Amino acid sequence: MSSDQRDVCQRFGAEYMPPEASQKVGISIASLAKVPLHAVRLIPENGTCGWYIYGGEYSTDADFYQPLHAVHLLERCPGIVRYLALPPGWRVLLAPDYEDVWFDGGLLKDATDIP
Structure with missing residues (x-):
């Protein structure tokens, strides 16, 4: 998928920043x-690559997202894989x-910067 990911980044003028296969995404499997x-994609931290993925409407339920290694997205959500090299601050619909x-620069703001 590397060439597809590079193509997406080039198409949108974004830096190429693929997640490592061992990094985790937050995904609402259900x-x-x-x-x-x-x-x-938020800023990566604590072993995550920063991606959060869900279908339909967002929920604030504590168990809405589950951790999943990025490598497993090929099985669980193959349609999103080509976009995964977009850097933090990007959104996909x-x-x-x-x-x-x-690109949504507001995603890069530290929570303490938000009034």
Whole structure:
């Protein structure tokens, strides 16, 4: 998938920053069949690559996300894999025949900076 990931980064003018296979993503496995598919990359920390992925509507439930090694996304959510090299601050929204990818600098702000 490396060439697909490089192509996506080039298409959007973004730095190429693929996650390591052993890093974890936050994923709402139970929601993946819902549309649209949302993915957002925050700053990596504590063994995570910063990606959070869910389908449908976001939930604030404490168990909404589960940890999953990035390498397992090929099985669980293959449609998102080509976008995983986008660096922190990027968002992806996918639905049938629809793709929206954009940079959101607000994702990079430290929680203490937010009023």
